[in-house]
Amino acid sequence: MSSMHRKLSALSLLLLVCVSAPAQCQDGSEWDRARAQLRASAPSGMSQAIDRWKQLSTSGSYGGGFDDYASFLLTYPGFPDETKLRAAAERALDFGSAQPARIVAFFDRFPPQSNPARAQYALALAALGRPEAATMARDAWRGGQMSADAETMIQARFGANFKAEDYDARVDALLWAGATEQASRAVAYTSTADRPLAMARLALLQGQDPAALGLAIGPEALRDAGYVYNRSQQLRRSGQLYAAVNLLSTRPSATAPARDPRKFVAELLTVAKSAGAEPAVRIAGSIDDAFPAGTDVSHESFAVRDDYTSLMWLGGTKALWSLGNGSEAAPLFYRYGAAARTPQTRSKGFYWAGRALARGGNAAEAQRYFEMAAAYPDQFYGQLALERLGMPLPRFDASLTLDPTPAQRAAFMAKPLTQAVREVARESDWPTAVRFFREIADQAQTPSDHALVAELARNLGRRDLAVILGQAAGASGVDGFQQTAFPLIPVPGDTDWTMAHALTRQESQFAMNAVSHAGARGLMQLMPGTAREQAGKLGLSFDAQALMSDASYNLRLGGAYFSRMMDIYGGSYPLAIAAYNAGPGNVNKWLRENGDPREGGIDWIDWIERIPLSETRNYVQRVSENAIVYQALNPAKAIYRGANPLSHFLGKRSPG
Known part of the structure; x- marks a missing residue:
């Protein structure tokens, strides 16, 4: 063996x-x-490859050529930041030369991510006499932006085969990209049906009024996602925010999906953030025409998902918290959850959809959404949903x-x-x-x-x-x-076992050598000043190196600091957790601004969701769910073994 x-x-x-x-x-x-x-x-021979990866993946510090990136990617497929390295390789093609055979070999393995790269691929295929060159050239032409040299060469070599509809697609893509110079060169070749709208969009991008230029467009333009996008941006940039809100909150459904849903969704979100509750809800509810029918947004890029879920959450909370309309909020919360990939976001959306319907008296439909959220029992909102359903935590062991x-x-x-x-x-x-x-x-x-x-x-x-x-x-x-x-770690005897694990899992994921951008160190991410102060209170000498080399030392100081926060807030776990992350000064401010859930003035879940710092809001939820799972996995260490464990942990008066 x-x-x-x-x-x-x-x-x-x-x-x-x-x-x-x-x-x-x-x-x-x-x-x-x-x-x-x-x-x-002993170290392995892989260390040199890792050093090379660091060099190539560090933004702005390495001006390598196409062959540098291509060679690495072909030799070490699957390394981190592959998408970023591919993008760097593609950009390098516009600033240097590479052999057509090398370009083709790379793109045969890693299909182009950008349209300029697609154009370079087409030209390299043509240089090698590959039959698919014409199809790739047409795709690149229709895709929009490319270097000036590539534009000239593709038009010279393949332009005779391009039709008006190819120019229609090209100009549409260029206008979405804001590439007015290239669009101006191509707009004269568009079809007579598309040209007026294309010229109107070009005028908007150039800061001009289409009507003042004699460009007559009818109300059907409002059904074109590209026109609506360009018009909204032009209104915002000229200081007419109210007009942009009115445009996006009253527009009819688009006749075709947005060519660039990422930009369209981002524009909807930007405007909705500045809108009142009712128009914000309408803007959020109108989003689906950005995509082809039946699109599963969870399969879209992170940028699309991030803005989409942000808009759904904004619309849902405006509908529920500002307008008191649970039936209008529920589908927005559902779409928030359905568009996400992570269990924490999916469970959150489904829980709030259920809660919105429960508030509106639709208990049967609310239960369906709570059941969807409960499918994630190791998540904060999954645990709350289980309580709403009267169900215990499952066996995690x-x-x-x-x-x-x-x-x-x-x-x-x-x-x-x-x-x-x-x-x-x-x-x-x-x-x-x-x-x-x-x-x-x-x-x-x-x-x-x-x-x-x-x-x-x-x-x-x-x-x-x-x-x-x-x-x-x-x-x-x-x-x-x-x-x-949910791994275990030896915990000093005078330290809260559950909270040491729950906090450390979120702070550092148990990495002893973790250092934050702010300088927090070790397992429980202690700032040196805080650690020094806490060591003095415990009668220990301070050792900065030990924060990252001695797990027991770090856990003892971090655990003692958390105990101080617990004392400050009368044994309230969520407030102490928030203070551990953001400091007691911020927590006191939020208690003044949003009410004190310990006194019943506001529900605990509402209070947590109103924490203005997204990092702290997420932190409280993640640490709380960690504590519940660690207790379930290790009942002998559990602080509480009864029903509704998360609500008990939070100090919540009613389950879920």
């Missing part, structure tokens, strides 16, 4: 023991033993039965990314390690894939990889990884 197979067999046994018999791994020290073994091992085959393990271990993860886990700065950990977790598709990453996390002794794997599994709809995703 090879040494690698012996390690994998031992690893599988360890995973089985710790999942099926958690009492045998009760303090989590097995993670630290594995970590120590890894750090004692069920044993994993997944057993990847030897062939699957061998293929997984042979991947360059897996080898790189092992190297960054051995010795690397925290930001680099996290990027590789997220990449390998996000690439897992099947339950077996996730099991292999879970095994790798334990083998490397990296609790942070385990947490990240659990998050990725939840986003992929793969269940059964809570034992791995």
